[in-house]
Amino acid sequence: MPDQDRVVNSAASIEQRVDAVQAALDERGLEASKGVAELSHLAQDVWVPENGARVVAKAWVDPEFRKRLLANGRDAVAELGFTMPKHHRHLVVLENTPKVQNVICCTLCSCTAFTLIGLPPDWYKDLEYRSRVVRESRTVLKEMGLDLEPDVEVRVWDTTTDTRYMVLPERPPETVVWSEQQLAAILTRDSMIGVARL
Ligand SMILES: [Fe+2]
16 A cells, blocks of 8 residues: 555544544533534524525515615615624625626635525535636536527626625516415525526
């Protein structure tokens, strides 16, 4: 066995190392396990794309809410009871039209408006997506299954710590008589990131 392999095989796994750090913190009364459990609950049950879906559905049926949402996203989502962390100082909602497709990325890391659209999927954090979507957005979207007509303008928005984005997809024409609840059910995380249309 080459020396390098021997070193790798003798090291503890990531899981074992995380468990060891967690146990050491717990022993010192720092309640790491409790914090991890709380975070896991928030990520799986509270910060879910269904929140953003409710916001979009409301904007589709209520023109006055839509105006407020586009003017000040943070205040408008608070009307529906959705909060954002303090450091998410601005929520900018990007309205798609037949000729404009908005797409979100974070070229530095993985920032999203996660309390509304959920934690970022793995591909969003991938260096390939982060670097390519800003240079060849149309090609990346096509590879992800969204083949846009040449006359559709693609606008890419790079998230920062204090400015978070959410795409407001177009309402499909066949949904004209649908209820807000029915509308919310067709929204997807990817459509609110901007890599899919409905
Ligand atoms: Fe980031």
